[in-house]
Amino acid sequence: MRTIDDRIVHELNTTVPTASFAGKIDASQTCKQLYESLMEAHASRDRVIKNCIAQTSSVVKHLREEREKNLDDLTLLKQLRKEQTKLKWMQSELNVEEVVNDRSWKVFNERCRIHFKPPKNE
16 A cells, blocks of 8 residues: 555656756646645555554454453453554554655655645645
């Protein structure tokens, strides 16, 4: 799901012209399309990660309730720990996502700021 972020430098280098080639390619349209693709990809990944966090949180809550009813069940304890670890991993993935997004926007702004101005509300 991070292909667009992984390839943004290459994408910009091949589609946004340098000053010497500025007349041959419509950089504003290219930057606009890339902007829309980035927005869509970032929103989609954010939605998926948050959905996974919500589902895993629900499982952890359920397992905690079961654990309170049956304190001697080691299998239940192992399953609870496993789900808690998964939840922490997913929450840290949101931090990774923020770093990836920041890097992509920085590169995008460096190359597209003179060709395309994003809407103010986003």
